[in-house]
Amino acid sequence: MNPSRRAEAVLLPLLVAAALLLAWHWAVIHTHTRIFPSPEKVARGVRELARRGVLFPYIGASLFRVGSGFLLATLLGVPLGSVMGRYRGAATALNPLVQVLRPISPLAWIPLAIVFFGVTNLSTIFLIFLASFFPIVVSTMNAVRAIPVIYLRAAQNFGFSGLALWARVILPAILPQLLTGLRLALGVAWLVVVAAEMIAVDSGLGYLILDARNAGKRYDLVVAGMLLIGVIGLALDVAMRRVERLRWLRWGFSGR
């Protein structure tokens, strides 16, 4: 990207944001609403959260839950997806199960999560795990299936099999596609954090939104929570894209 394009990439979204803030401000003033907060009020709400010392702990709590659930989903989903991608029998046996479980919203699991894990952190982590596990399994499986057979034959020819084959050939071969899959799965995991925190816990951005509404109809804090979730979601996405672009991972993207 040349400098002027880069400036555009920053300036244009900022302009849109500024215009929206103005419109929002104007709408609140002109409708004389008492329920819906103005942008300033939301900003004050964020400062209040910081002053009360809950802003960063809440963000941290949400990130921790999403991080744990997502990590667990990756650690289990990538090996399972690899096996399903590599062995037709495994895919035949397991794919229907995956396809049945995948469309069930994690929200539908809330009652069962509470039965399994009680009203604890574990329940939220479990829900986030579910949200990202199936997309990871499916994208890993598809990536493994797409490996050119020639790479696998070359590796077998040189005596690779089992775990060594996976580590030296399968994993690097799928890495570019896998990282994209992981980025999307992380997006889903973050999407679910609000719902997951509604069940159980007493911290986190999802809890903040629910608590602000229930205890005193603080819509400024509700909107503050929403915006924080949005901004952090964006940051996660940008960070994952950065990882995808690292030189040693980038071979699949280099416009060949």
Next chain:
Amino acid sequence: MSAGAPKPLGRAKVKLAVHGVSMAYPAHDKPIQVLDKIDLDVREGEFVCIVGPSGCGKSTLLNIIGGFVQGTAGEVRIDGEAVTGPDRRRIFVFQERGVLPWLTVAENIGFGLYDLPPAERRARVANYVNLVGLRGFEDAYPQELSGGMKQRVEVARALAVDPDVLYLDEPFGALDSITRLTMRSELLRIWAAEKKTILFVTHDIEESVQLADRVAVMSARPGRIQKIVDVDLPHPRDLSDPRYLAIRDSIFEEIGIAHRV
């Protein structure tokens, strides 16, 4: 140019023996017969080319010999032992690029050397980097290389594990004609220096006569070995030598194409 019956096996022992190999791929109605009872003996240190029209089953045959694909009948023996799968002593150089794009040139060449101590491995890699003329490109990634350079990486990677047999499936097919000529003489030089047994598939008849000790000519599908032609000419071969031309033309005739455009 004696043909058909194999030469007396006085000079060297049979390294690789193909006996009655057939192959049929399953299809909707009835299976497609691709190979029909192929017999072929290759002696130790021999350079054998397989030529034939596109789709006659050359790649299929080489993949069966390499142990990647199971034939529907027959067997392949190497040093008297039946082939049941790929093996590090016999390396396949692929028609498409088998170079791994996430590894550098040096890492690709060292790919099969995982059981050597690091110092020895580095020395071996450096040696083969030199052999194929890629000094200075050790840390380059394949996408930064030309097609000919990638092909040389793949040949070096194969040679680095010191196999007895090399299988090459149209290794120079995608190269421009100048690079192709250089690669041919490099391969001959390496073959002379390292005394490998080489089985080389091509549909380029000129190429086969330039390279091989013997040329196995395959018929159109279902592939059979139609004729085996000896090329009793010393290297480097003079491409205007009447004997060279006579052999080349006999193969053109065998395949049934007029050698005039």
